Amino acid sequence: MKSEKAKVKTAFKNTITRRFSLLILAVCLVAPFSVAFSQTVKVEPKVVVAPLKQKTKIERKSVRRSIGTETSAEKSIAVDAKVNVSLCVREGILKINGWERNEIRAFVVGGSEVGFKVQQKNKQNDKAVWVMVTGSDPAKNKTVNSEECLSGEEIELDVPRGAAVNVKSRTSETTIQAVRRAVVKNIGGDISLNNIEQGINAATYQGDVTVENSGGAITLESANGNIVAFDIAPSEIGDIFKAKTNSGAISLQRIEHRQAEINSNSGSIKFAGEFQNGGQYNFGTQVGTISLAIPEKSSCKINALYGYGKFNSELKLAIITEDESSKAQRLVATIGGGDANVNLTTYSGAILIRKQ
Amino acid sequence: MTDKCFDIGTMQAFLDGELAAEMTETVARHVAACDECACLLAESEEESALTFSALEMELNALVPTQRLWTKINDSIAREKKSFWKPILAFLLQPQTAAFASLIFVAVLSVTLLSLKPNAPTNYVAQTGEIQQKTIQPIAKNQLSPPAQTPLLLPEEKNTETIKSVQNKAEYRAAKTAYVRPEKVLTDAKSRDTKSDALVPAVRENSGNILGEESYIKTIATLNTTVANRKDEILSPSARFAFERDLAVTDDAIARMKLEVRRNPKNEAAKQILRASYQNKIDLLNSVADKTELMASLD
Structure with a gap:
């Protein structure tokens, strides 16, 4: 009987111990999760509130502080005739104008301060050859970021005619005229360039690009806007003219470059002018129309690929090869002596050649 | 009785x-x-x-x-003794169970504590860090590939760039991958002009046109880059135009591919196909460039 009691006792002990240990295990398993869950719930609103807004607030504060009570800011600096001017613009209407003086004058209305940061000087005359125009005055505010972008309702810059201008901007209508070279990149806003002598590189992701009466190597890009260029000539042999847009139209008149690459995805291309002897011209669209208005006495070799599109010419063509049987139609023909090479490629757009 | x-x-x-x-x-x-x-x-x-x-x-x-x-x-x-029975018996012992539970709790606590820095409190800060990484401007001279690099990237290298383009190095890799097809195209063009007879020799057995794989890889890389950012980069109207242009280009690629497969000697179809590929790359790259510019202005 004693042994039986002992057995029962042992069995009871074992059962209790096992159950107790299982209970501890369960509690231990649940406890960390409940703690973590409670922490997560507490923290969650902080995620939504986002310090990014705080960052923006801080930036604005600093800008407002720098503005103060002034409504405009103006500053000038003596520079070399062939100075490089760099600036970035957060917002505002930007106008850059070339003048005869060897100095830069910056004028901002209703916006940031103006400052110059000389990056490099000419060793011979000790004049600045590379200047950054900033949205803060390093002389006044040494703590503020010296590379702060300009912002304001209107931003005007007068620079020497021989200046090369490099502009980056977020949202601005940019107009540059009468300078040696211009490089402009806009996220949004139109770009208008006039009388740029030795080259342009202009790109905007939402807006139009207009160039007139300019020369040099030209590269024009727009994601959604139109590109218009007229009276353009190379400044050196080998300068290339490039224009590219995704969904905008490209309109070109009197382009004197011997090499041109013009592309639009869904927009149309219109070219009016002469093809230079020995020139190489590439026009391409995906669905847009390629329309060439050229003199009757033009001399070029046309190599047209028009997929599902169509080809039509008002000028007399001396056909070399024509393949209309396949789904990638091809036509090779000459107009006049065939001096310039003109490649026209479209997937389903039309190719039209008209008399000018 | x-x-x-x-x-x-x-x-x-x-x-x-x-x-x-x-x-x-x-x-x-x-x-x-x-x-x-x-x-x-x-x-x-x-x-x-x-x-x-x-x-x-x-x-x-x-x-x-x-x-x-x-x-x-x-x-x-x-006679019926198995391998697991003694282990099971050992584990079912109350002392063992209690000890195991203690170890488990300890490990769980350590894991939770180690995960705490990535908890939602710091999540935004982490996002900020990522943005800081993306704002690194990339110099133009960094974009051009080294002179002796092969035209096609190894498979592993490309998949690495596909994974993420959040940091500068990866973005540069994506850009490098973008630059390559132009070289391929240039090569193709020069070969076309120099000698048309060279083209069939370079053509692959699978019927792919010259450099098609390179285009496809580049497009895949850019697609990943653009897919991650297009919602925040493009405005609704720009997004609409982008998607429409992409659809048109994809349609052109599909049809011209079919045509090339039907008739591998159709040089016109090949040229349109190449142009369509290049258009698609340009299209995707315009978004990637915009991302870069926005980052440089932040």
């Missing part, structure tokens, strides 16, 4: 209940009628009672039986 009397053994068996039913009935009927046998049965009962009371402890203890059963069970268990 009516019948023959039964011997002591039968009486004992009767008492023990070991007789057959018919025999038990006969014995019972006989004992009821026979005084001698009744006395003998009474004696036997007394003896049995005495014996059982004397041996009660021994009989109830069942020690030999228990031992026997234990031995039998052990031998059976030994």
Whole structure:
């Protein structure tokens, strides 16, 4: 009987111990999760509130502080005739104008301060050859970021005619005229360039690009806007003219470059002018129309690929090869002596050649 | 006495209940009628009672039986013994279970504590860090590929760039991958102009046109880059235009591919296909460039 009691006792002990240990295990398993869950719930609103807004607030504060009570800011600096001017613009209407003086004058209305940061000087005359125009005055505010972008309702810059201008901007209508070279990149806003002598590189992701009466190597890009260029000539042999847009139209008149690459995805291309002897011209669209208005006495070799599109010419063509049987139609023909090479490629757009 | 009397053994068996039913009935009927046998049965009962009371402890203890059963069970268990049973038995022990639970809790606590820095509190800060990484401007001279690099990236390298373009190095890799097809195209063009006879020699057995794989890889890389950022980079109208242009280009690629497969000698279809690929790359790259510019202005 004693042994039986002992057995029962042992069995009871074992059962209790096992159950107790299982209970501890369960509690231990649940406890960390409940703690973590409670922490997560507490923290969650902080995620939504986002310090990014705080960052923006801080930036604005600093800008407002720098503005103060002034409504405009103006500053000038003596520079070399062939100075490089760099600036970035957060917002505002930007106008850059070339003048005869060897100095830069910056004028901002209703916006940031103006400052110059000389990056490099000419060793011979000790004049600045590379200047950054900033949205803060390093002389006044040494703590503020010296590379702060300009912002304001209107931003005007007068620079020497021989200046090369490099502009980056977020949202601005940019107009540059009468300078040696211009490089402009806009996220949004139109770009208008006039009388740029030795080259342009202009790109905007939402807006139009207009160039007139300019020369040099030209590269024009727009994601959604139109590109218009007229009276353009190379400044050196080998300068290339490039224009590219995704969904905008490209309109070109009197382009004197011997090499041109013009592309639009869904927009149309219109070219009016002469093809230079020995020139190489590439026009391409995906669905847009390629329309060439050229003199009757033009001399070029046309190599047209028009997929599902169509080809039509008002000028007399001396056909070399024509393949209309396949789904990638091809036509090779000459107009006049065939001096310039003109490649026209479209997937389903039309190719039209008209008399000018 | 009516019948023959039964011997002591039968009486004992009767008492023990070991007789057959018919025999038990006969014995019972006989004992009821026979005084001698009744006395003998009474004696036997007394003896049995005495014996059982004397041996009660021994009989109830069942020690030999228990031992026997234990031995039998052990031998059976030994025959059926598996690898997991002792482990399972060990784990089911209360002490082991308690110890295991303590270890588990400790590991869980350590894991939770180590995960805490990535908890939602710091999530935004982390996002900020990522943005800081993306704002690194990339110099133009960094974009051009080294002179001696092969035209096609190894498979592993490309998949790495596909994974993420959040940091500068990866973005540069994506850009490098973008630049390559232009080189391929240039090569293709120069070969086309120099000698058309070279083109079939370079053509792959699978029917792919020259450099098509390179285009596809580049597009895949850019696609990943653009897919991650297009929602925040493009405005609704720009997004619409982008998607439309992409659809048009994809349609052109699909149709021209089909045409090239039907007629591998159709050079016109190949050229349109190349142009369509390049258009698609330009399209995707415009978004990637915009991302870069926005980052440089932040």
